[in-house]
Amino acid sequence: AQTVTQSQPEMSVQEAETVTLSCTYDTSESDYYLFWYKQPPSRQMILVIRQEAYKQQNATENRFSVNFQKAAKSFSLKISDSQLGDAAMYFCAYRSADFGNEKLTFGTGTRLTIIP
Amino acid sequence: GAVVSQHPSWVICKSGTSVKIECRSLDFQATTMFWYRQFPKQSLMLMATSNEGSKATYEQGVEKDKFLINHASLTLSTLTVTSAHPEDSSFYICSARDEGGHRAFFGQGTRLTVV
Numbered sequence: 196a197q198t199v200t201q202s203q204p205e206m207s208v209q210e211a212e213t214v215t216l217s218c219t220y221d222t223s224e225s226d227y228y229l230f231w232y233k234q235p236p237s238r239q240m241i242l243v244i245r246q247e248a249y250k251q252q253n254a255t256e257n258r259f260s261v262n263f264q265k266a267a268k269s270f271s272l273k274i275s276d277s278q279l280g281d282a283a284m285y286f287c288a289y290r291s292a293d294f295g296n297e298k299l300t301f302g303t304g305t306r307l308t309i310i311p
Numbered sequence: 312g313a314v315v316s317q318h319p320s321w322v323i324c325k326s327g328t329s330v331k332i333e334c335r336s337l338d339f340q341a342t343t344m345f346w347y348r349q350f351p352k353q354s355l356m357l358m359a360t361s362n363e364g365s366k367a368t369y370e371q372g373v374e375k376d377k378f379l380i381n382h383a384s385l386t387l388s389t390l391t392v393t394s395a396h397p398e399d400s401s402f403y404i405c406s407a408r409d410e411g412g413h414r415a416f417f418g419q420g421t422r423l424t425v426v
Binding site: 237240242245286290297300301302304 | 343345349353354356357360404406408415419420
């Protein structure tokens with residue numbers, strides 16, 4: 196079974212600074228997808244960024260980028276120019292690429308606080 | 312973008328009664344939907360995978376007779392918490408994957424309180 200570990204229960208960053216959230220995972224599969232989701236106080240899950248394991252290039256979405264290290268099974272999220280609206284719980288998630296096994300396995304989350 | 316609507320957003324019920332939660336994909340067909348449970352300050356735990364036209368697949372430890380799932384159409388899955396007890400109080404979230412895509416879209420969640 197796959198597991199996802201987020202070792203930082205809480206993180207804080209000054210507004211406009213950069214912060215990196217850590218995520219490691221364990222799997223025996225070679226093809227899979229990794230995600231970062233944001234859950235603000237409304238509790239609506241919002242997709243931040245997605246990475247396909249077969250792609251070596253790190254995904255980027257505006258101020259959000261990942262450092263995907265497949266061999267190390269590491270998938271960190273970097274948020275640049277942090278904004279107050281970035282404050283939320285962030286969950287790292289894993290999904291198999293196998294058809295029919297598309298459930299998401301989530302980490303325990305990191306609560307990000309933005310300091311004005 | 313694809314939208315998943317979950318209803319109700321919150322519900323309070325008496326112990327022993329049943330509660331139905333609906334999850335609808337508004338602008339796409341979803342052959343598979345997922346139901347998660349989230350306790351306060353914890354992560355999302357998958358309860359079951361809902362498959363259109365067939366029985367749901369439950370995760371280990373989830374009582375299928377207590378958490379009834381029906382996926383009768385390509386746009387609607389329902390979760391019924393039967394004979395609810397206070398320990399069933401939680402936040403329930405559904406998600407659906409759009410056909411041909413690799414994204415999971417989440418409903419707004421339902422906060423269930425059993426008194």
